[in-house]
Amino acid sequence: MLPNPLTTPAALHRAERQWPDGVAIVDDQWGERVSLTWPQFADRVRRFAAGLIGLGVEHGDRVAVWAPNSHHWPIAALGIQYAGAVLVPLNTRYTTSEAGDIIDRSGASVVVVSGEFAGIDRLGEVLSSSIPEGRTVISIPLGDAAESPGAVPWESLLESATDDLVRQARARAEAVREDDLSDILFTSGTTGAPKGVMAEHRQTLHGSHAWGDNGGLRDTDRYLMVNPYFHTFGYKAGILPSILFGATMFPLAVYSPSASMESVARERITVFPGAPTIFQTILDDPARADFDLSSLRLIVTGATIVPVVLVERLQSDLGVDTVITAYGQTETSGFITTCRPDDDAQTVAETCGRAFSGMEVTLSEQGEVLTRGLMVMRGYLDNPEATAETIDADGWLHTGDIGTLDDRGNLTITDRLKDMYICGGFNVYPAEVEQLLSRFPDVTEAAVIGVPDERLGEVGKAFLTVRPGASVEPEAVIAFARDHLANFKVPRVIEIVDAFPRNAAGKILKREMH
Known part of the structure; x- marks a missing residue:
């Protein structure tokens, strides 16, 4: 089923006609409801x-x-x-x-x-x-x-x-019109310079409709929105599906387990998407039994590795009927593949599911995940070279991720061509961080990798070489980074090294760094 309105104004007009008594949004955060x-x-x-x-x-x-x-x-x-x-x-x-x-x-x-x-x-x-x-x-x-x-x-x-x-x-x-630009979301590229992803109304709404349709979103749903609105997860998988399917939006500006559980219990929330860490903290909260979370019917998660036990606990401990994981990129409005509501816990946890309606997925000879279809961006703002490098002549968008496809078409991401890592659900591109750290006094070169973190999935670790005889304090480097970068980009660990491992061409071998 394809969406009828393919511009956001048309979707809004339909919403006010179709649900004249329905509640669009409830905001109870700033001293007044x-x-x-x-x-x-x-x-x-x-x-x-x-x-x-x-x-x-x-x-x-x-x-x-x-x-x-x-x-x-x-x-x-x-x-x-x-x-x-x-x-x-x-x-x-x-x-x-x-x-x-x-x-x-x-x-x-x-x-x-x-x-x-x-x-x-x-x-x-x-x-x-x-x-x-x-x-x-x-x-x-x-x-x-x-x-x-x-x-x-x-x-x-x-x-x-x-x-x-x-x-x-x-x-x-x-x-x-459908082919007018709806938005420009900026995402860091492997060069470190943020790139503006240009999406048209039709690309955006095709994705939002496919997401809502897959989750069975409906006008009786009450959607708790902890995913930030500036991100595709909060905007294109949150606000817009609600407008297309009539769900009531409940924005939450600051996540905490207690605030979320209180909202679910008080407002009888039925739909609650978020990063895996959000649900892990709720499941492990000793006060969870004090809140009635039985209204929840749909949880959507992703953006990082999802343990099988987490999916099973969401279903058994919280009694949630449907748990779904998905995979996407800003360049596709956030939508490439998704699990379906009837998939088993193993499939949900260990794969990213099959292609969304309107999208195709294949692998290159090198195993890179390629996708094309209705949700693929128009291109990068003022950067035709990067656009041509990302979307080939046949319309395939090169994701930079390495993956496998099983016989049912389920995608599993196994590695990244790019050095990107995900901290707390946000993409971090080391080149941008490395460029900044290289400006710190007496630092001669920087290399940043993502290392496992129990709470955030991955955090940054920076390796630095310094001028002979110089002394660089790791704490000062972290403070410098905090002054210039968003918190999720700031490395948590700084290690001073004598030299980097390199290949014959002189490229730093990050896979040998831990």
């Missing part, structure tokens, strides 16, 4: 879009969103696309310099940013940086956030939506 029906949610999206148009945003313009999970995020994201513009999500763990680089490279004319969150005043950081130069900043209020000079307050933007601007917004929404 916000609950919006689908028509109310759509109205806020329209007013946000109208406000953007009033600010001069044109069809095809880029608008960045830098904020944690709250009801504001999907309203902003859908509002951007409703106005015919392109969404540029920013990782909440980025430093201001990292965010500024992506804002510059994407050409974003407007930045939507939250106030204080997790002890960091992102809005204050943005307003004191060069980001606002030539751009409009819109502030998202979280809790008791005060208005800041230099930013357009969220409510003021919505209130600026005159009847005429709302009519213009509707016209913009109707003009959005």
Whole structure:
């Protein structure tokens, strides 16, 4: 079954018509409980879009969103696309310099940013940086956030939506086409420079529909969203499937076992996707018996190795009917393969399942996983060379992963052509980290690998060579990295070595480093 609406504005229009009394989103995090029906949610999206148009945003313009999970995020994201513009999500763990680089490279004319969150005043950081130069900043209020000079307050933007601007917004929404860009998500490349993945509305919604259809998502589902909205797992496997299938969204900005279990029990949550570590911490929490988690029917996990015992415990200890694992990349809107609801625990834990509807998977002679189909990106922003290297003349996207396929078509990832490792569900590309560490005083060369970690799956370990006679303190290197990189990219261990193992061509042999 293919999705009927193939643009996000069309999907929103259908949602408000099809579920006029259904609840679109419930946000109970910031001192007040916000609950919006689908028509109310759509109205806020329209007013946000109208406000953007009033600010001069044109069809095809880029608008960045830098904020944690709250009801504001999907309203902003859908509002951007409703106005015919392109969404540029920013990782909440980025430093201001990292965010500024992506804002510059994407050409974003407007930045939507939250106030204080997790002890960091992102809005204050943005307003004191060069980001606002030539751009409009819109502030998202979280809790008791005060208005800041230099930013357009969220409510003021919505209130600026005159009847005429709302009519213009509707016209913009109707003009959005399937092959228009819906978003640009940035992902680090093996060269270390983040690449902007350009996805069209049809590519995005084909993937979101396939994900929701596979999980049997429906309008009675209540979806707890701990996966960050800036990531495909939270946005394209969260917000958009909910709009396509009418599920109620429950955003959670900060994960903790107790907060999640409390939400599941209080709100009778039925759908709860997340990284394996999330469910491991819940299963091992001594207070788990204090919460009624019996409403859960669907758990979707992945992004790293999933132990068979974890799948079995989710089914036996929590009584969850369906546990699914999946595999994807930003370049495919997050969707390549998935297990099916009737797969056994062994298949779910040890494979990534079969190709999603609309996708094909094969292996190259070297065993590299290749995929093509409805969810494959248009290409990399302003980088035709990298696009041509990634998508061949026959349309196959080269994932950089090594895998095997069994006789049922189940994919198992066995290795990576790239050096990438996954820390807490986030991809880390060592080249980017190595470039930074090489700038530290007296460091001559750096090599970063991922090493196993019980909580995060993998963490970074950096090997450094230093100038003769120099003394470099590992703690100082880690502090330097924390000042310039998102936390998940910061190496946890620094080891000073005399020399690196190399092959005949001089390339560092990371497989010999531990």
